[in-house]
Amino acid sequence: xxxxxxxxxxxxxxxxxxxxxxxxxxxxxxxxxxxxxxxxxxxxxxxxxxxxxxxxxxxxxxxxxxxxxxxxxxxxxxxxxxxxxxxxxxxxxxxxxxxxxxxxxxxxxxxxxxxxxxxxxxxxxxxxxxxxxxxxxxxxxxxxxxxxxxxxxxxxxx
Amino acid sequence: xxxxxxxxxxxxxxxxxxxxxxxxxxxxxxxxxxxxxxxxxxxxxxxxxxxxxxxxxxxxxxxxxxxxxxxxxxxxxxxxxxxxxxxxxxxxxxxxxxxxxxxxxxxxxxxxxxxxxxxxxxxxxxxxxxxxxxxxxxxxxxxxxxxxxxxxxxxxxxxxxxxxxxxxxxxxxxxxxxxxxxxxxxxxxxxxxxxxxxxxxxxxxxxxxxxxxxxxxxxxxxxxxxxxxxxxxxxxxxxxxxxxxxxxxxxxxxxxxxxxxxxxxxxxxxxxxxxxxxxxxxxxxxxxxxxxxxxxxxxxxxxxxxxxxxxxxxxxxxxxxxxxxxxxxxxxxxxxxxxxxxxxxxxxxxxxxxxxxxxxxxxxxxxxxxxxxxxxxxxxxxxxxxxxxxxxxxxxxxxxxxxxxxxxxxxxxxxxxxxxxxxxxxxxxxxxxxxxxxxxxxxxxxxxxxxxxxxxxxx
Numbered sequence: 001x002x003x004x005x006x007x008x009x010x011x012x013x014x015x016x017x018x019x020x021x022x023x024x025x026x027x028x029x030x031x032x033x034x035x036x037x038x039x040x041x042x043x044x045x046x047x048x049x050x051x052x053x054x055x056x057x058x059x060x061x062x063x064x065x066x067x068x069x070x071x072x073x074x075x076x077x078x079x080x081x082x083x084x085x086x087x088x089x090x091x092x093x094x095x096x097x098x099x100x101x102x103x104x105x106x107x108x109x110x111x112x113x114x115x116x117x118x119x120x121x122x123x124x125x126x127x128x129x130x131x132x133x134x135x136x137x138x139x140x141x142x143x144x145x146x147x148x149x150x151x152x153x154x155x156x157x158x
Numbered sequence: 159x160x161x162x163x164x165x166x167x168x169x170x171x172x173x174x175x176x177x178x179x180x181x182x183x184x185x186x187x188x189x190x191x192x193x194x195x196x197x198x199x200x201x202x203x204x205x206x207x208x209x210x211x212x213x214x215x216x217x218x219x220x221x222x223x224x225x226x227x228x229x230x231x232x233x234x235x236x237x238x239x240x241x242x243x244x245x246x247x248x249x250x251x252x253x254x255x256x257x258x259x260x261x262x263x264x265x266x267x268x269x270x271x272x273x274x275x276x277x278x279x280x281x282x283x284x285x286x287x288x289x290x291x292x293x294x295x296x297x298x299x300x301x302x303x304x305x306x307x308x309x310x311x312x313x314x315x316x317x318x319x320x321x322x323x324x325x326x327x328x329x330x331x332x333x334x335x336x337x338x339x340x341x342x343x344x345x346x347x348x349x350x351x352x353x354x355x356x357x358x359x360x361x362x363x364x365x366x367x368x369x370x371x372x373x374x375x376x377x378x379x380x381x382x383x384x385x386x387x388x389x390x391x392x393x394x395x396x397x398x399x400x401x402x403x404x405x406x407x408x409x410x411x412x413x414x415x416x417x418x419x420x421x422x423x424x425x426x427x428x429x430x431x432x433x434x435x436x437x438x439x440x441x442x443x444x445x446x447x448x449x450x451x452x453x454x455x456x457x458x459x460x461x462x463x464x465x466x467x468x469x470x471x472x473x474x475x476x477x478x479x480x481x482x483x484x485x486x487x488x489x490x491x492x493x494x495x496x497x498x499x500x501x502x503x504x505x506x507x508x509x510x511x512x513x514x515x516x517x518x519x520x521x522x523x524x525x526x527x528x529x530x531x532x533x534x535x536x537x538x539x540x541x542x543x544x545x546x547x548x549x550x551x552x553x554x555x556x557x558x559x560x561x562x563x564x565x566x567x568x569x570x571x572x573x574x575x576x577x578x579x580x581x582x583x584x585x586x587x588x589x590x591x592x593x594x595x596x597x598x599x600x601x602x603x604x605x606x607x608x609x610x611x612x613x614x615x616x617x
Contacts, residue, residue: 005159009166035371039282040259043316098209101255104236109260112234 027077027116034152041109041148044102045141051099052138063136071147077114080151083144084110090137110144195222196267196275198229201286201375204259205315213252213281215243215265224248227269234263234281257281259317285374287312287321290344290363293383297350304353304387306346308363308380313344320368324376327361329354330384342368356389 071079087107200215229243229250236256243250266276292309326336363380
């Protein structure tokens with residue numbers, strides 16, 4: 001009788017604490033009014049878009065990253081989280097300070113608004129491969145922009 | 159077991175309650191009274207120098223000894239965790255482009271690396287725009303208004319682009335009586351009628367972020383601009399061309415009115431409202447040159463002294479034939495003399511003749527009005543006019559015709575030539591029965607016919 005009570009006291013609560021993050025959502029989207037995105041993130045994304053010169057055929061070939069990760073329903077925050085972390089990889093490239101500043105603003109700003117957990121962050125880091133192609137960056141920025149618009153549109157409809 | 163579980167729960171609760179730093183409240187502000195001495199306030203200016211932003215903090219109490227005090231900002235920064243402020247006199251400022259502009263930051267006052275006081279602030283909520291500049295006021299004479307324009311550096315910025323501008327103006331003599339107008343554009347129109355004429359005005363502008371995402375404080379006032387309002391049109395300059403045209407128009411109108419009044423009866427009214435002609439008056443006007451002693455009148459009263467006898471046509475012809483067979487009688491000569499003596503007087507046939515019967519007329523009277531021709535017995539142009547009564551010529555001699563009515567059956571026979579020796583004899587023209595027929599027997603055949611034109615001739 002004693003060992004049964006001991007199990008329930010010291011076994012179950014820790015199990016609950018461990019399982020709670022799995023059941024809960026990965027990211028919590030802040031700034032749902034769209035002010036931060038429209039006045040800060042979108043300004044920097046447009047500046048990056050203007051600074052990148054690429055071939056017209058670049059947009060036709062979609063990288064594998066986007067085949068694996070897309071801005072599906074109920075997975076918008078997760079996609080943005082991965083996309084924002086992908087942007088950080090481009091900071092290591094040989095680029096100008098202004099370019100780096102815009103990249104940092106978009107990636108860090110997105111992550112700040114998403115407010116994701118650390119486990120999700122570790123997971124996304126493991127899956128990343130080093131893709132420093134500017135064409136990929138251009139597509140990535142467009143996907144981020146589209147996903148944010150989808151989130152804000154969905155919030156307005158509700 | 160129940161007691162054991164309860165004890166453990168209470169233990170966990172106590173550990174959680176005491177886990178925070180001492181003096182920390184829920185809102186993150188310090189509650190210690192002594193920390194109020196380091197109260198400070200900050201404001202941010204975005205893109206003040208290219209992409210760089212400026213954050214400025216000052217103590218609320220200017221008496222604070224800030225010798226060893228430092229400011230530090232942590233959070234909402236790009237690629238770094240914290241940044242230290244620079245000190246300039248009593249002001250602490252940080253010029254950097256590493257502001258994330260998303261999320262809250264914590265600004266702390268540090269004394270020898272120890273946080274004395276901290277405040278959580280959001281950089282985008284304490285924005286202070288740059289002051290407007292280049293304020294201009296232009297007067298538009300045609301529109302009678304003042305156009306106020308100014309410039310602001312935020313028109314070229316990426317973040318804080320939309321501002322609310324406040325334009326304040328006052329009459330220089332009246333202090334602290336500012337009129338204020340809010341607008342989002344950089345152009346304002348002031349109506350002249352709302353300003354005092356011939357007065358000096360002062361105007362200035364300031365801005366504040368439009369409360370969309372960026373918020374903050376009013377900027378500093380722009381440099382003032384002074385302008386003078388023109389005088390009113392009554393005492394001011396008037397257009398000389400307009401004045402000349404107005405004077406000429408006035409005099410033209412006055413002249414036209416005067417001419418209209420003067421020429422109304424004689425010229426204008428007959429054209430606008432012509433009078434219907436009166437045939438009697440018209441006929442009188444035709445004979446409006448009455449000669450001396452010649453009275454023309456259709457008034458029946460003027461024919462009262464004329465004896466009117468109806469003449470039988472056949473009897474008149476017989477008498478005329480009988481008359482022609484006789485030689486010149488001395489009576490004829492006497493009658494001529496009398497006529498010559500009478501002259502132009504007494505155009506009316508005498509009443510003696512009125513009493514002459516046809517019978518008398520046949521044998522004795524030299525005066526005959528024979529049938530056939532209409533002529534003037536007493537033609538004004540003929541010297542042989544006779545008037546047995548010899549009326550005086552105080553009045554103009556009227557044309558008096560004896561109306562010798564002929565009976566029906568008389569023909570329009572011409573006067574025979576033998577009668578030319580009978581001057582001044584009125585005969586009737588039997589053209590129409592009942593109408594007066596006047597004939598004249600002149601000395602010659604040509605004088606036998608008398609026309610209307612002979613009425614105008616003097617006797």
